[in-house]
Amino acid sequence: MLAKQSLRALGRRTGVVSLATRGVTTSTFELFKIGVGPSSSHTVGPMKACNDFVDRLREENLLDATDRVEIELFGSLSLTGKGHATDQACLLGLSGMAPDKVEDAVGVLHAISRDRVLKLGGEKFISFEEREQLHWSFERKKEHSNAMTVRALGDGGKTTLLEETYFSIGGGFIRTMQEMHASKEDLKEEKEANQLDLHFKNMKELLNICATKQMDIAEVMRHNERHKGFSDEEINERLDRIWGVMNGCVERGLNSTEPVLPGRLEVKRRAPKLFQKEKRFARSNSMGAENDSSMPLLNGMSKLSMYAIAVNEENAGGWSQIVTAPTNGASGIIPACIKHLLVDLLNPRTVRQLPNLYPTYEDAMIEAPRRFLLTAAAIGALFKQNASISGAEAGCQGEVGVASSMAAGGLAACLGGSPGQVENAAEIAMEHSLGLTCDPIDGLVQIPCIERNAMGATKAMNAAALAIVSAEETHHISFDTVVEVMRQIGNDMKEEYKETALGGLALANKITRSSPAC
Numbered sequence: 001m002l003a004k005q006s007l008r009a010l011g012r013r014t015g016v017v018s019l020a021t022r023g024v025t026t027s028t029f030e031l032f033k034i035g036v037g038p039s040s041s042h043t044v045g046p047m048k049a050c051n052d053f054v055d056r057l058r059e060e061n062l063l064d065a066t067d068r069v070e071i072e073l074f075g076s077l078s079l080t081g082k083g084h085a086t087d088q089a090c091l092l093g094l095s096g097m098a099p100d101k102v103e104d105a106v107g108v109l110h111a112i113s114r115d116r117v118l119k120l121g122g123e124k125f126i127s128f129e130e131r132e133q134l135h136w137s138f139e140r141k142k143e144h145s146n147a148m149t150v151r152a153l154g155d156g157g158k159t160t161l162l163e164e165t166y167f168s169i170g171g172g173f174i175r176t177m178q179e180m181h182a183s184k185e186d187l188k189e190e191k192e193a194n195q196l197d198l199h200f201k202n203m204k205e206l207l208n209i210c211a212t213k214q215m216d217i218a219e220v221m222r223h224n225e226r227h228k229g230f231s232d233e234e235i236n237e238r239l240d241r242i243w244g245v246m247n248g249c250v251e252r253g254l255n256s257t258e259p260v261l262p263g264r265l266e267v268k269r270r271a272p273k274l275f276q277k278e279k280r281f282a283r284s285n286s287m288g289a290e291n292d293s294s295m296p297l298l299n300g301m302s303k304l305s306m307y308a309i310a311v312n313e314e315n316a317g318g319w320s321q322i323v324t325a326p327t328n329g330a331s332g333i334i335p336a337c338i339k340h341l342l343v344d345l346l347n348p349r350t351v352r353q354l355p356n357l358y359p360t361y362e363d364a365m366i367e368a369p370r371r372f373l374l375t376a377a378a379i380g381a382l383f384k385q386n387a388s389i390s391g392a393e394a395g396c397q398g399e400v401g402v403a404s405s406m407a408a409g410g411l412a413a414c415l416g417g418s419p420g421q422v423e424n425a426a427e428i429a430m431e432h433s434l435g436l437t438c439d440p441i442d443g444l445v446q447i448p449c450i451e452r453n454a455m456g457a458t459k460a461m462n463a464a465a466l467a468i469v470s471a472e473e474t475h476h477i478s479f480d481t482v483v484e485v486m487r488q489i490g491n492d493m494k495e496e497y498k499e500t501a502l503g504g505l506a507l508a509n510k511i512t513r514s515s516p517a518c
Contacts, residue, residue, distance in 0.1 A: 024378075026385070031171065031377050032325060036099050038317075039086075039329060040171050040331075041390055044324065045166075053164055068127070069150065074147040078137055079443065079501055083443025087134055091134075092109070106319070140495065143167055146167060147165060170327060170392070171390070198213070198227075216418075218378075221377055222374055239370040243369040246311070246323050249322060253271045254310045262317065263446065265442055267444075269313050271306060271313050274302075304337065304454075305455075308333055312331065316450060325406070329391060331403075337372075338410070347361075354415070357414070372411070375409050376406035378409075383402045383406075387483050388490055394498070395493050397430070400436060403460075405430040407429070422467070431482050439496075440499070442506075443501045
C-alpha cells in the first residue's frame with residue numbers, strides 16, 4: 001500500500017495526476033493550468049517535480065542538511081530537453097519558482113550560471129555546477145519516456161538524504177515512481193477519495209447522465225466542480241481567469257514586436273504581420289479595395305489560424321504565461337477557437353437564435369467561454385483517462401489531436417449543439433488527427449508545432465460545423481471508439497515519432513537529437 005502521507009500528497013500537490021481509476025477524476029482546473037512555455041510535459045512538469053521535491057525536503061526537515069542537489073533527465077526529457085528548456089525549468093523549480101508564478105526567470109537563471117549558486121526553495125544557498133550536477137541520459141524508463149530523478153545530498157555530498165524519480169506524463173501532470181506502480185488497493189482508495197458526484201468513465205456514460213439528468217455536458221462538469229467544494233462564483237472566477245490568460249496570450253502574440261523566436265532555427269514571428277494585414281482588410285470594407293491578391297483569403301478561417309499562431313509563438317518565445325489546453329504544445333487551439341467564437345461567430349443575430357443559452361449578447365460574451373471550457377474539459381479528461389495527452393506517449397495526436405477534439409466539442413456546445421452533436425464534433429476532430437507524430441525540429445516547440453495548432457483549430461471548426469448541421473443518426477464512429485483507436489495507435493507508434501527528435505520531420509535539418517551543449 002502507498003503510505004498515507006503519499007496518498008495525502010496526491011490531493012495536496014497541484015498538478016500531480018490522480019492515479020488511473022475506472023472513472024474520470026480530473027477537474028476542469030487541473031486540466032487547464034496556468035503556467036509557462038514552451039512545454040507542459042518538458043517545462044511545467046519538471047518544474048512542478050522540483051517544487052514537490054523541495055516541499056518534501058521541508059516536510060522531512062532535510063532542507064537545512066542539504067548541500068548538493070543532482071538531477072538526471074531520461075528519455076524524451078533528455079532528447080528534446082534543451083529545446084524545451086527542461087534544464088532551466090528544473091533550476092527554477094528548485095529555486096522555489098512555480099509555473100504559475102514565474103518572475104524574472106532570465107535573471108534567476110543568469111545568476112545561477114554566473115555565481116554557480118542556487119537558492120534552494122528560495123531559502124538556502126547551495127553550490128550548483130550545471131555540468132556536474134545536471135545529467136542527460138538517453139535511456140528510456142519502461143514506465144514512461146519523460147522521466148527524471150532528483151536527489152539531495154548532505155555531508156559534503158557523501159550522503160543521500162532524499163531521492164525521487166518523477167514522470168511527467170503530459171499536460172503538466174506528474175507522478176512519482178511509487179504512484180506509477182500503485183496497487184489495486186491504492187487505486188481503489190484514491191478513486192474513493194476523488195470520486196465525482198456524477199461520475200463517468202467514458203462518453204457513453206456521460207451522455208447517459210446528460211439524458212437522465214436533463215443536463216448538458218457543461219452543466220455536468222459544473223455540478224462536479226460544485227461537488228469538489230467550489231461555489232458557482234468561484235467556478236466562474238476561475239474560468240474567467242483561465243480565459244483571461246488565454247486571451248492575453250492571443251493579444252500579446254498579435255502585437256509582439258519581437259521579430260524572431262529564440263533558438264537556432266531563427267523562426268520569424270508571423271502573427272503580428274498577419275494581424276496588420278487583417279486590419280487593413282477590415283478597413284478596406286471590400287474584397288477589391290486593396291491591391292493585394294491575398295485579401296480574398298482573409299476570412300474567418302484565416303483569422304482563426306492567426307489567433308492560434310499568435311498563442312504558439314508566445315509559447316515558443318519562452319517564459320510567457322500560457323494555459324495548458326491540454327498541453328503547451330497544443331495551447332493555441334482552444335484560445336483561438338474561443339476568440340473566433342466571440343469575435344466572429346456569436347454576433348447579436350446569432351445570439352438571438354440561442355435564447356436558451358444566452359439571454360443577451362452581453363451574456364453570451366461572458367458565458368460562452370465558460371461553457372466552452374467546461375465542455376472541453378470533459379472531453380480532455382476522457383482522453384487523459386482512457387488514452388493519453390502526452391506527445392512522448394501518443395505522439396502529436398495526444399496533443400494537437402486532443403486539443404482539436406476538445407475545441408470542436410466546445411464550439412458545438414456554444415453554438416447550440418446537443419450533447420450528442422458535441423460528442424460527434426469531438427469524434428470527427430480526433431478521427432482526422434489519428435497518427436499525428438510528435439517530431440519537433442531541434443527539439444523546439446516551433447516547427448511544425450506552431451502551424452500545426454492553426455491546422456488543429458481550423459479542423460475543430462470544420463468538425464463542429466459538420467456535427468451541428470448533420471443529423472445525429474448519421475454518426476457511425478463513436479467518440480469512445482476513436483479514443484481507443486488513438487490509444488492503440490500511440491502504443492504502436494515508433495519511439496522516433498514520440499517527442500524524441502529522432503525521426504520524422506525532426507530529421508529535415510539532419511538533426512537527430514537536441515543534445516545539451518556540453
